[in-house]
Amino acid sequence: MTTAQTQTAAAPLAVPAVELIEPDQAPILARPYFGEGAPSPITASLAHVPELLEVTLPFVGRALGPSAIDAHTKEIAIVRTSALLECRYCVQTHSVIALDSGLERGELLALRGEDDVEAAFSDPREIALIGWIDAVAGGRGSVEDGVAEAAREALGEPELVELTMVVGATLMLNRYCTALGLPTSEATLERLAAEGLE
Amino acid sequence: MSAVEQQASFAEAIERGSMSGRLWFYANYHCNLRCSYCLTESAPGVPQRELGHERTVELAREARELGFTDLGVTGGEPFILDYMPEMIAELGSELPTITLTNGTVFNDRRLRAVEPLADLPVKLQISLDRPDPDENDEMRGPENFAKVVDAIPKLVERGVGVRIATTLEDPDAVDPEERERLCELHRSLGVPDEDHVVRPIIKRGRAAGAEMGVLAGFEQLEPELTITADGAFYSPFGPTVRGGRLDTDLLISRTTSPLRQPAGALARIAEERPAGDDAATGIR
Numbered sequence: 001m002t003t004a005q006t007q008t009a010a011a012p013l014a015v016p017a018v019e020l021i022e023p024d025q026a027p028i029l030a031r032p033y034f035g036e037g038a039p040s041p042i043t044a045s046l047a048h049v050p051e052l053l054e055v056t057l058p059f060v061g062r063a064l065g066p067s068a069i070d071a072h073t074k075e076i077a078i079v080r081t082s083a084l085l086e087c088r089y090c091v092q093t094h095s096v097i098a099l100d101s102g103l104e105r106g107e108l109l110a111l112r113g114e115d116d117v118e119a120a121f122s123d124p125r126e127i128a129l130i131g132w133i134d135a136v137a138g139g140r141g142s143v144e145d146g147v148a149e150a151a152r153e154a155l156g157e158p159e160l161v162e163l164t165m166v167v168g169a170t171l172m173l174n175r176y177c178t179a180l181g182l183p184t185s186e187a188t189l190e191r192l193a194a195e196g197l198e
Numbered sequence: 199m200s201a202v203e204q205q206a207s208f209a210e211a212i213e214r215g216s217m218s219g220r221l222w223f224y225a226n227y228h229c230n231l232r233c234s235y236c237l238t239e240s241a242p243g244v245p246q247r248e249l250g251h252e253r254t255v256e257l258a259r260e261a262r263e264l265g266f267t268d269l270g271v272t273g274g275e276p277f278i279l280d281y282m283p284e285m286i287a288e289l290g291s292e293l294p295t296i297t298l299t300n301g302t303v304f305n306d307r308r309l310r311a312v313e314p315l316a317d318l319p320v321k322l323q324i325s326l327d328r329p330d331p332d333e334n335d336e337m338r339g340p341e342n343f344a345k346v347v348d349a350i351p352k353l354v355e356r357g358v359g360v361r362i363a364t365t366l367e368d369p370d371a372v373d374p375e376e377r378e379r380l381c382e383l384h385r386s387l388g389v390p391d392e393d394h395v396v397r398p399i400i401k402r403g404r405a406a407g408a409e410m411g412v413l414a415g416f417e418q419l420e421p422e423l424t425i426t427a428d429g430a431f432y433s434p435f436g437p438t439v440r441g442g443r444l445d446t447d448l449l450i451s452r453t454t455s456p457l458r459q460p461a462g463a464l465a466r467i468a469e470e471r472p473a474g475d476d477a478a479t480g481i482r
Contacts, residue, residue: 027449028416028432028467051451051463 017180020044029054041089041182042173063169069162071101073129077166079103079111080130081137087174092184092198096191105195128154129163136167205458208465209265217468218422219267221457222434223254225282226274227427231300234337235365235410237403239439240274247427251281253455257425258292260457266423272298272434283311290318296361298323300338302345309352316357321393323361324350329379347387354388361393367410369396402438402445416448421468423461429453430460432467 020041021027026034027050033043042060046053064078075098082090091112098108110120111130121127132151135143152160176182192198212219227247229240258269269289276282277299289295301324304312312322324346328334331343353360362384366372377396384394399411412418419433426437428444429452436448450467451460 021446025446027446029450029463047446049452050449051453051459 016041016045016182018045018048020182021047033057038185040185042177045180045182060169060173063165067162069159069166071097072103073126073163074166075101075103076107076111076126076129077133077163078170079108080133081167081170082174083112084134084138085171085174085178087178089177089182089184090170090174092192093188095195095197096188099195108197125154132160132163133167136164137171205264208458208461211465211468212265212267216421216471217464218420219265220270220422221258221261221266221268222270222272222422222424223249223257224273224424224426224434224437225249225254225271225276225285226279227439228278229273229275229300230278230303231275231339231342233300233339233404234408235399235403235405237400237405237435237438238274239404239442244439246274248279249425249427251279251285254285254425255288255292257455257457258289260455262292264458264461266293268294268296270296270298270434275300275303277303277308283308283315286312286320287314287318290315290320294319296321296323298325298363300325300342300346301349302342304345304349304352309349309356312353312358313356315359321359321361322353323363323395325365326350326362326380326384327364327366329376329383347383350384350387350389359393360387360389361395362387362389364394364396365399366396367399369398372396400435402435403440406438406440416471419448421464421471423450423464425454425457425460430464432464 021030021039021044023034023039026039026047029050030043030047030053033039033053034047039047043053043057046056064074067074075094078094079091079098082094095108095112098111099105103111104120106115106120109115110117117130118127121130128150131147132143132155135147155163211217224238225248227238227240228242228244229236230242232241254271261269269292271282271286271289276286276297279285282297286295286297295318297320299322301322315322325338326334326343326346327337328343334343335341350360350362364380381391381394385391399405400414401409401411402414405411414433414435416432419435422433424431424434424436428437428449430450431437432448432450436445438445450463453459
């Protein structure tokens with residue numbers, strides 16, 4: 001669990017691999033997800049397949065959105081997973097959300113692999129969680145018994161189950177966003193610049 | 199909802215009239231003509247995007263089981279495809295079928311091929327817009343009028359059901375004298391008044407680029423499931439092409455088989471659809 005385990009996020013593609021559907025071309029079943037403003041690139045790309053969009057976005061919303069687990073904890077899972085998977089879009093987008101959820105800048109940098117996790121985090125529960133995320137998102141095959149036991153003790157079974165699903169949903173989005181080269185919004189890039197982050 | 203429940207609710211939606219009982223197929227997108235108001239920018243050189251003979255017939259069988267009442271085939275020009283007469287005969291054996299054609303490709307070989315359709319609940323809907331060759335051909339291309347008025351009586355003689363569709367920029371503004379001459383013409387070709395439909399140009403596809411026709415979106419159109427090589431759409435006016443790009447605003451799903459999947463989605467949309475003015479626009 002050191003900075004060596006994560007690497008710099010992949011450079012963005014010049015253009016997304018697929019057209020991002022504009023609101024005036026949004027399929028009927030996708031329209032409720034477009035809202036009033038510009039849709040997220042995940043929504044605008046998934047709109048190519050509306051029957052997939054209308055099950056994926058509610059699932060992602062349920063998995064990553066408000067729930068019994070506080071937003072701060074969920075963002076630890078999302079940012080750390082995204083950094084391990086080198087998903088530029090997800091790291092950038094969720095860095096802003098993580099700061100807004102109460103993560104300290106030092107904690108964020110550590111989760112992004114730009115600082116030492118053990119120096120940034122002192123709560124044993126959060127350290128156990130990060131160990132679990134590193135094993136689930138960064139590893140292959142089964143998770144070591146010791147890591148699993150520490151996570152179960154620190155988090156309890158319901159929370160361990162939910163956070164594992166948060167990691168899984170994030171992994172899916174990481175590969176989706178990276179493979180399709182989805183662009184980070186201008187607003188997010190401006191906020192990151194203001195925070196001195198990339 | 200189980201498949202059986204979904205099938206029942208779909209049949210009920212058709213029976214209630216909240217959605218059309220007709221299932222449309224886009225057989226292809228290529229065409230021997232290049233009409234100025236074409237919804238799909240069809241022309242000889244465009245990608246064919248063919249739906250396919252076997253796939254279409256399989257979907258038609260499922261449509262009958264789901265409670266659809268009839269079928270429609272359009273394109274492109276369907277009769278460019280050699281298997282079209284045989285395929286339409288198979289569709290007609292499942293449900294009453296109407297096939298839209300420009301009527302310009304009925305040479306002797308194709309006329310012989312469509313003869314079996316005379317014994318089936320099948321009609322060919324042929325486009326004829328104006329009673330005068332020059333004016334008709336201005337929008338539809340050279341020799342269109344001559345080929346159509348040659349083909350229609352030959353089809354009628356063979357007992358094949360023929361309807362005539364007249365597509366106009368503003369049907370209400372047409373000169374009554376011209377309209378009467380057009381009706382005299384179709385009667386003389388063997389097509390009675392009840393088989394003549396007049397409809398407006400729809401402002402989508404090539405017509406939208408030329409600023410022609412009436413607007414037709416979700417609010418104006420009747421829910422009428424339409425299957426194409428690109429997916430299932432809300433209406434046969436949905437899978438339009440502009441600037442070479444397929445419009446997706448009326449796309450329902452990319453999944454077309456099993457048919458109950460897009461049919462169920464359309465039924466759900468139809469239930470939630472606000473009251474529109476599709477009847478007023480005469481787009482049906």
